[in-house]
Amino acid sequence: xxxxxxxxxxxxxxxxxxxxxxxSLVRLRVRCENAWSQIDVQLRRRYDLIPNLVESVKGxxxxxxxxxxxxxxxxxxxxxxxxxxDQARAENQLTAGIRRxxxxxxxxxxxxxxxxxxxxxxxxxGTESKIAFARQFYNDQAMRLNTLVQSFPSSIVAGLxxxxxxxxxxxxxxxxxxxxxxx
Amino acid sequence: xxxxxxxxxxxxxxRVGIAGLIVALLIAAGLxxxxxxxxxxxxxxxxxxxxxxxxxxxxxHNIVEGLALAAGLPKPTVYVVPEAAPNAFATGRDPEHSxxxxxxxxxxxxxxxxxxxxxxxEMSHIRDRDILLGTVVATLVGAVVLIAxxxxxxxxxxxxRLGRGRDRDGGEGFAILFALGIVFAIxxxxxxxxxxxAMSRRREYLADAEGALLTRYPPGLASALRKIAADNTPxxxxxxxxxxxxLNQPSRIPGESNHWWENLFSTHPPIQDRIRIxxxx
Numbered sequence: 001x002x003x004x005x006x007x008x009x010x011x012x013x014x015x016x017x018x019x020x021x022x023x024s025l026v027r028l029r030v031r032c033e034n035a036w037s038q039i040d041v042q043l044r045r046r047y048d049l050i051p052n053l054v055e056s057v058k059g060x061x062x063x064x065x066x067x068x069x070x071x072x073x074x075x076x077x078x079x080x081x082x083x084x085x086d087q088a089r090a091e092n093q094l095t096a097g098i099r100r101x102x103x104x105x106x107x108x109x110x111x112x113x114x115x116x117x118x119x120x121x122x123x124x125x126g127t128e129s130k131i132a133f134a135r136q137f138y139n140d141q142a143m144r145l146n147t148l149v150q151s152f153p154s155s156i157v158a159g160l161x162x163x164x165x166x167x168x169x170x171x172x173x174x175x176x177x178x179x180x181x182x183x
Numbered sequence: 184x185x186x187x188x189x190x191x192x193x194x195x196x197x198r199v200g201i202a203g204l205i206v207a208l209l210i211a212a213g214l215x216x217x218x219x220x221x222x223x224x225x226x227x228x229x230x231x232x233x234x235x236x237x238x239x240x241x242x243x244h245n246i247v248e249g250l251a252l253a254a255g256l257p258k259p260t261v262y263v264v265p266e267a268a269p270n271a272f273a274t275g276r277d278p279e280h281s282x283x284x285x286x287x288x289x290x291x292x293x294x295x296x297x298x299x300x301x302x303x304x305e306m307s308h309i310r311d312r313d314i315l316l317g318t319v320v321a322t323l324v325g326a327v328v329l330i331a332x333x334x335x336x337x338x339x340x341x342x343x344r345l346g347r348g349r350d351r352d353g354g355e356g357f358a359i360l361f362a363l364g365i366v367f368a369i370x371x372x373x374x375x376x377x378x379x380x381a382m383s384r385r386r387e388y389l390a391d392a393e394g395a396l397l398t399r400y401p402p403g404l405a406s407a408l409r410k411i412a413a414d415n416t417p418x419x420x421x422x423x424x425x426x427x428x429x430l431n432q433p434s435r436i437p438g439e440s441n442h443w444w445e446n447l448f449s450t451h452p453p454i455q456d457r458i459r460i461x462x463x464x
Contacts, residue, residue: 031255034255035255038252042252119241122241122242122245123241123245125245125295126241126242126244126245126246126248126249127245129245129246129249129299130245130248130249130252132249133249133250133252133253134252134253136253136399137252137253137254137255141255
């Protein structure tokens, strides 16, 4: 009789563990999806800011055509990118292009003092920061999800529930220093 | 505190010990629930905080939005307090009803990474529900004070009666318990306060560490704290009731002292220790 109760107890514990783990996996997956869409929102905001930025700089430095083209092209390919790795690469190029554009603008004191330009710069910096933070959160949640999916015994629950691992959003960050400008 | 005083009054007026205690505890519970629901509005009004829009303070809003993303929390409402002393606080019963307030002085004196460090610290408080924890702890401390008060009065009024007319054997043991009981009743509120302050200091260290984890840049907050430590501007709206909410101990008197006695009762750890810990990360 006792043996039966012990077995039932064990089965109950295993089921409880299964339920808790399943819920953790679901929570992490939903967080990853939410985090990804947050990154998306910020990336789109950046796309929207860029035409204004280009126009603003063109008003003072129309001859810097190479830089404008680079940024505009980078923006187009970033918008067209699909898949995590592709997107990461395209966004990296766009970031580099924007920084080059801002570095160019540094040489035009009138442009630097322009209120519109300053407001745009703050918005761009803010958006870049937000992309970085959103990416950080996404990567943290993806790491937790992947860890659960891979480790034993939660891997069993993950397999049963068909949970997949998620890729990390890796952008090579340019250093927090000045960016070299080609003239 | 109010509840304690009211409870005592009730006890005196009614002269019915246990009823007074129950009424006092009910009042304490009611006040705590009220402070849970409306505490944030009261604190914001008391500090004369003013809500600001994205257009008015783009940098501040961008930073708050960014750190809310990093923490996976909804964005808190943003306020500015018209004070020259650099400081900040967060309030709100849960992340969905939270607010962050910074002083005008903080906005003017800090650069971007320092601001990010400070907001990261505040966001960690929100995520860890430290405000809720603080309210619960304050309620428990209040209850301890009330119960200790009740016990003292029971011993005072009832103990004498029980001592008389008992056997010799039982009398001595009871006297010792009686004495211990009185000592406990007197010391309990004191220890409860000390524990509450220690908890508050612990949570400040935790918020520092978690804030640094959010920003991935401990020197930001370290630099901000260094600037705050060096800044002697007194705060006009500082008072003991809200001291625990601010980033750093607000003071009306400029200057800093480090006596162990003060540290026992202060809601914040010494600022030099906080800076040192951040720098070692």
